[in-house]
Amino acid sequence: MSDIRLTPLPRAEATWWHAETIRHVDLDSNNHVNNTVICTWFGDGRYSFVRAVLGPLMEAGDYPVLVSMRVDFLAEVMFGDHPEVATSPASMGRSSVTTDQTLYLGDRPAAVCRSAMALLGGTTRRAKPLTNPMREALASLMPHALATALIGELDKGWDYAKFLLTHERTNNAQVHRSRRELERLADLANNLADSADVIAARPDIRLRLEETAADLAAVEMTVLRVLAEEARAWAERHLFRRVVTIYAGANEVQRTIMARTALGM
Secondary structure, three states: OOOOOOOOOOHHHOOEEEEOOOOHHHEOOOOEEOHHHHHHHHHHHHHHHHHHHOHHHOOOOOEEEEEEEEEEEOOOOEOOOOEEEEEEEEEEOOOEEEEEEEEEEOOEEEEEEEEEEEEEOOOOOOEOOOOHHHHHHHHOOOHHHHHHHOOOOOOOHHHHHHHHHHHHHHHHHOHHHHHHHHHHHHHHHHHOEEOOEEHHHOHHHHHHHHHHHHHHHHHHHHHHHHHHHHHHHHHHHHHHHHHHOOOOOHHHHHHHHHHHHHHOO
């Protein structure tokens, strides 16, 4: 079991509320609401949320199933309390949604729950990917989750991916190592004999070596082009930083020039 306790969902961030009524049958021998009943309340809140938000977007026969659930109990719940379950989506997977829930007694949290549900197809009974309308509906209800999980700027993911991919491929090319291995291969071909002739003398072997050398040269040129673009961008940034050194005095310089030219001062 994890030592990290779940954090109550702030009332202001809850996007769905479900009220419960305590019955005498819900009480245990200590006059507390039984913990299993609280788990049922979380299920009621969770499925009422899913029915309202995803229900209209699901195909006939599709249904959500509980995949995992964790509950931390924080305070007693007694007969006469007025429990409310706050629910908000926390994250999405390919075919699943994770929800954060808190059982509130007024302004006091009594229990917290984190659970994951998967969408199953009614005919296949297998996990089914969430549709784009489902994702849009869920995303619109979890601004706090998006804000805490966001890295960089919103809608800039593809730009970041292209930038990182360029550097990844540049680094992984290892042109110098490939060139060294190709030279070793050529030396072996020149020193190993096949019948009376060395292997390098065979037209097919010579062609393969030349094609590989040409491919390697093309990769090298691509890497050098990328590095040159990066160097130029670095140089531009470095030169632009020099402008900062005169920002503070630019107005004074211009006023001095105008005063000398127009007023003879």
